[in-house]
Amino acid sequence: MGGVVQRSPRFSELNDDDVRYFQEILGKKNVIQDDDKLSAANIDWMHKYKGASKLILQPCNTDQVSQILKYCNSRCLAVVPQGGNTGLVGGSVPVFDEVIVSLSSMNNIISFDKVSGILVCEAGCILENIMSFLDNEGFIMPLDLGAKGSCQIGGNVSTNAGGLRLVRYGSLHGSVLGVEAVLANGTVLDMLKTLRKDNTGYGLKHLFIGSEGSLGIVTKVSILTPPKLSSVNVAFLACKDYSCCQKLLQEAKRKLGEILSAFEFLDSQSMNLVTNHLEGARNPFPTSLHNFYVLIETTGSDESSDKQKLEAFLLGSMENELVSDGVLAQDISQASTFWRLREGISEALMKAGAVYKYDLSIPVENLYNLVEEMRSRLGDAANVIGYGHLGDSNLHLNVSVPRYDNKILSQIEPFVYEWTSKHRGSISAEHGVGLMKANEIFYSQSRETVRIVVYY
Amino acid sequence: MGGVVQRSPRFSELNDDDVRYFQEILGKKNVIQDDDKLSAANIDWMHKYKGASKLILQPCNTDQVSQILKYCNSRCLAVVPQGGNTGLVGGSVPVFDEVIVSLSSMNNIISFDKVSGILVCEAGCILENIMSFLDNEGFIMPLDLGAKGSCQIGGNVSTNAGGLRLVRYGSLHGSVLGVEAVLANGTVLDMLKTLRKDNTGYGLKHLFIGSEGSLGIVTKVSILTPPKLSSVNVAFLACKDYSCCQKLLQEAKRKLGEILSAFEFLDSQSMNLVTNHLEGARNPFPTSLHNFYVLIETTGSDESSDKQKLEAFLLGSMENELVSDGVLAQDISQASTFWRLREGISEALMKAGAVYKYDLSIPVENLYNLVEEMRSRLGDAANVIGYGHLGDSNLHLNVSVPRYDNKILSQIEPFVYEWTSKHRGSISAEHGVGLMKANEIFYSQSRETVRIVVYY
CATH class of the missing domain: 3.30.465.10 (Uridine Diphospho-n-acetylenolpyruvylglucosamine Reductase; domain 3)
Incomplete structure (x- = not known):
C-alpha cells in the first residue's frame, strides 16, 4: 500500500545521539529497541500495512510527549503516534522509519x-x-x-x-x-x-x-458519560423490501423515541451468508423468504414499560405491513443470538473467501440503491451483500469473491467512490482516511475545504 | 463599550462607486440606505451597542454573499454579518461604519x-x-x-x-x-x-x-432534528441545601434517564425576587422556607408511563430526604406557572433596579460557592441571586442593586472572572465573546490556544 508514497529526504535518520537523548528524558526502559516489540508496533492488526521504525518511545506524561516532539521537530525526525493499533486504514503504524510514540503508559x-x-x-x-x-x-x-x-x-x-x-x-x-x-x-x-x-x-x-x-x-x-440504564430489549424483524426498512426506521424513531439504542439492517444475502458459514447461526424465520431483516435494540430505565412499548411497536408495524414477521428476545441469550446474526457477518465473509470491504455513509433514501447497482454491475462474478447501521445511514457494502481479482476490483473502484460522491455520501463513515484513502479524499471533500487546510 | 477600540485606518470608507457596484450585483432594493432601517440595524436589542454603518446589503443567495465579500476584501471595506440581531454581547452590530451584510432574505x-x-x-x-x-x-x-x-x-x-x-x-x-x-x-x-x-x-x-x-x-x-414526542411533564421541587440539588440531579439522570429534558434551579433569593416583583407569581410552597428550588421537565413518547416514572422519582426523592417538598403539574397551565417562576427571573430583576449579569459555566460541585462568596463579599450593598441550567452546569449569577455603582462593580470584576478561571469554568457559557468580552478571553482560554489562532 505505502509503495506509492516516497520517503521525504527532508526527514533525518535516527542516530545514537538521538537514542541517548530520549533515554535521558524518558529513562532507558521507556526507549524501546527490542525486535519483537518493534515488529508488533510496525504492523497493523490486519497485517496489511507495515513500517520499518527502529524506535518506540513510551512517555509517561504530557511533559515528556512535549519534550519528544520538540526534539524530533528540531532534528527533523518523523513521528507516528500509536494507541491500541486497531485502526483499519493504515494510520496507526509507520509508513517508513518514523519514531513511534506510544501512549500506552499514559493510562490514568x-x-x-x-x-x-x-x-x-x-x-x-x-x-x-x-x-x-x-x-x-x-x-x-x-x-x-x-x-x-x-x-x-x-x-x-x-x-x-x-x-x-x-x-x-x-x-x-x-x-x-x-x-x-x-x-x-x-x-x-x-x-x-x-x-x-x-x-x-x-x-x-x-x-x-x-x-x-x-x-x-x-x-x-x-x-x-451517560448514566447506565437498567433495561435492554432486542427485537428481530423481517421486511419485504428496503422501503419498509426505511419507514420502520422512521416509525421506530417516533414510537420508541427516547429508548431506541440500535437500528441495524441486513439483506437476505447477508442472512444466507451468516447462516451458511457460522455454526449455530439460525434464521429466526426459517420457513419464509424475506428480503431484509432489521435488529432493533432499546435501552431505558424501566423494564416493564420499555417492553410494553416495544411490543406495541411490533404489533403496530405488523398491522401496517411494515414488518412481515418479528420476534422479541425473551432473554439475554436469545438477544445474543440475534446480535450474532448481525455481528457475525464479518466473520462469515472471511470464511466465504476473499472480500472487498467498503464503509460508506449515504443518505438513507439512496443507501441501498448502491448495493443493487453493484449487484447488477458484477452479475454472477461476485456475491454483493449490504448491511450496517441504518440508524446512522452507515452502509457496509461487501463484495465477496472466491479470490482477489483485479478485473473485479476495477469494476468496483472507482465506481463505488464516484457513486458515493455523486450522492453526497462519505467514502469513510467511521474508519478514517489513513494511508488507505489519502488519495481518495476529494470524493468526499470539496477542493476548497482541502485547499484551505493546506494553505493556512 | 466600543470606546476603547479604535477604528483601524487600514479600512477604506464607503463611497458612491461602492454603492453602485453593490446595486449592480444585488439590485437596488437589496442595497439599503434608508435611515430608519439603518438605525435599527446599527443598534442591538438591549440598546447597549451602537454602530454607525451607512449601508445594509441583503444578498439573496450564496453567490451574492461571495461577490460582496470578494469586493469588500479587495476594497478593504469592513463588514459585519447580521442575522436576527438578538445577540447579547455586541457581536451582531457594527462597531464603527462596517457594511452590514444581512442574511434575512436567505430564508428558504x-x-x-x-x-x-x-x-x-x-x-x-x-x-x-x-x-x-x-x-x-x-x-x-x-x-x-x-x-x-x-x-x-x-x-x-x-x-x-x-x-x-x-x-x-x-x-x-x-x-x-x-x-x-x-x-x-x-x-x-x-x-x-x-x-x-x-x-x-x-x-x-x-x-x-x-x-x-x-x-x-x-x-x-x-x-x-429529533422526532417530536407527545408527553411532557413538569415537577417543581424544594430542597434544603445545594448539596441536595446536586444529588437530585444525579438521581434524575439515573431514574428519569432518557426522558429528562430540563433540570433548572433557583435559590430562595431568586424566588423572593420573582414573587415580589411579578404579578401572579406564587411560591408553590408558601408556608415553609426553602433554600433552593428545582424545576424538572420530562419529555417522552408514553404519557402514562412517563408520569408514573416521574411520580415514583418524586416519592423516592422525598423518602431519601433529597426533596423537602414537591408538586407535579396537573395540566399545561400549572406547568406554565412553574416555568414562569424560573423564566420570570430576568424580568423581575429589571423591575428591581439595576443589575450586573454574568453567564458562567462552572463544574457543578463548585458552582454555587461563587454565589455565596459574592454574597459575603458584597454584604448588604447588593442582592446576589443564583439560578440557571443546573443540568448543564450553567449558572446565571446576577447582582441586583438600586443603581449602577462603580464601587460595587469593582468589587465584582475582575473577581468573578478570576474565580471562574481558577475553577476551570467559562466566563461565557452560551452568549459568546463579541465586543463585550473580547479582552477577557484569557480568563477562559490558555495563552497557547489563543496564540495558535492568531499565528497560523
Missing part, C-alpha cells in the same frame, strides 16, 4: 464527577478499562467498539470513532468536552475543559477529533 | 428528509419558522431559545447558541451536520454534509460553529 483516570458524569483521563486508557471503571460508578461510555479490549481513548478521539452507540449518544464531537494535545513543536494546548457549555473562542478541540494525529498528539481527554 | 428551507430527520436550510431562516415547519412534519429543533421569534439559524450556529434543550439534545457541535460558509475573500466552503458519520478530513465545520462570524459568513446549514 484523572477524575470523575458523579454528578455531571464527566470523566477526565489520559489518552492511553484502554476503552474497555474505562467502561469497567464507569460501570462501577453507574455510568457508561457514549461509544462502544468491537476493538474495545485494545483500542485507546486517545486513538478513539483522534480518529473520531463511531461504533455501536452513535444512534443514541451521537458522535464524539458532542461527547468530548475537552482535549489536551501536543503540537509538533512541543507546544501543549490545554483545551481540557470539563464543561458542557463554553462559548469563549474557537472550537479548536474539534480539529483534534478525527484528524488522525496529523495536527498533534492527544494526551488527555474529558468526556461526558 | 432547502430540503427535509423525514426518514433521517435531516433538515437543510438557508442561514436567514428564523428559528421559530423552522420549528413550525418541523412541527408539521412531526419533528422538533434540537435547540430552543427565548429569542426564537427573531433569531436566525445562521446566527444560532455562528454563536453556538445553547438554550433550553441542551441538557437533552446536546450542543450544536453534535446536531449540526454541515455548514456552507463564505470566507472573507469570497471563497465558498461547501461543508454542507447531510450525514451523521463522515470521517474524511478535518472537522472544519466546527470552526464556524461559535466563531461569531469572524472566520466567514455561514450561508447554509444542515441539522439533525
